[in-house]
């Protein structure tokens with residue numbers, strides 16, 4: 001790979017010239033707003049006392065503690081967003097650093113970028129508040145639904161649109177055949193190695209046989225490209241991918257146009273193979289292997305594997321009260337506070353608690369669904385978004401439509417409606433407590 005590494009000015013120039021902030025697309029999105037619009041001050045009497053929310057019945061197969069489990073106290077060394085996992089070996093730390101350099105490397109048309117693409121480096125979209133984070137950038141998916149059947153229009157370049165190109169002759173557009181167009185906001189990558197290390201069986205335990213609050217949840221089943229195994233998908237808004245290596249290969253070819261050993265075929269602009277062959281001048285796979293048989297996709301996956309979880313903040317009394325509101329409002333039914341990793345080659349990933357606040361299951365979210373089917377995820381199904389690090393990942397929801405956490409909660413529908421309705425009946429002090437809690441995890 002002849003990418004330009006660690007050249008801040010050039011990277012910035014390229015970033016500015018080829019990535020469109022979501023604010024230039026529809027629906028409009030602003031840069032991250034201030035967190036959680038101020039509501040009533042915690043500790044002050046609520047202005048009015050609406051009726052208390054109905055109590056939540058919480059029977060389930062999974063043993064539920066009577067009280068919300070205590071989040072462990074934050075690490076006294078105050079880890080930051082973007083830090084590696086604690087306790088890595090020297091070799092793992094080196095892999096983290098090498099992988100991060102690849103993650104920041106800017107590709108050009110001579111190194112294989114495009115012909116059509118969405119960004120010239122991973123970090124262009126995954127940048128805030130540290131390398132590996134989220135951003136305001138969206139990508140576009142399209143397709144056609146006819147008689148209730150979704151067609152990704154793969155022969156016309158779907159379902160992912162590549163909206164940049166190395167030459168305007170290959171410009172890709174949403175074809176007129178599409179009657180579904182959806183935006184996808186960039187997700188942060190902190191702690192993904194821990195999520196990858198959660199055994200399938202642990203996720204399966206979250207599936208309910210009896211609905212609670214109208215919530216069942218289902219796993220996303222995928223054929224994983226990297227391992228060739230049938231696995232439970234857990235990455236992406238639709239839980240469409242099971243491993244970090246597969247996501248690396250997929251993002252490399254689909255977001256950047258860099259073919260690799262897992263995904264050796266370029267995307268043709270709106271499916272036009274002739275145009276592609278005219279402008280695709282770099283031999284595939286463009287991600288060439290080193291003497292050990294490893295490519296960029298291996299190093300990218302290692303960076304994400306060793307990237308630490310979002311750091312937690314000490315809970316204020318208001319946030320601690322909000323932890324119980326989170327439970328009684330029914331949020332924890334889907335946003336399951338903690339799961340455990342299983343056996344692992346790395347001590348940093350072995351038998352660890354993962355405070356992700358997600359069941360990693362798909363839920364029918366009614367009107368909040370995005371109209372795109374992917375794998376086992378149907379058009380209204382979305383994966384429960386992990387809530388850790390929420391204070392640094394605005395805007396919210398799959399299309400970034402929500403500027404604040406409050407707006408994101410109010411948009412819940414389908415299986416999330418009962419919980420949303422309970423949220424709407426909280427008094428302003430309880431709302432503030434809940435938001436303070438969500439701002440700390």
Ligand code: HEC
Nearest residue numbers: 118119122125139184185186187235236237247251252255
């Ligand atoms: C043009 C912007 C853009 C670029 C460039 C980009 N991503 Fe992403 N990334 C996204 C978006 C948008 C999503 C959410 C996609 C979805 O779920 O459909 C995402 C999701 C992910 C996820 C899943 C995260 C999760 O929590 O489930 C991983 C892993 C990831 N990207 C890795 C990468 C890597 C590695 C690269 C570079 C090879 C990269 N991305 C380049 C925008 C981008």
Ligand code: HEC
Nearest residue numbers: 329331334363382383384385396397398408415416419423
């Ligand atoms: C039925 C399961 C379910 C319940 C119950 C639920 N959520 Fe969610 N939540 C989801 C799903 C699925 C998403 C992703 C929605 C999307 O794709 O836009 C989500 C997204 C979110 C987001 C946006 C996260 C982001 O990164 O964009 C927040 C904040 C949130 N939920 C908070 C809550 C709170 C607080 C409650 C309780 C009042 C709650 N949720 C109840 C399933 C649920």
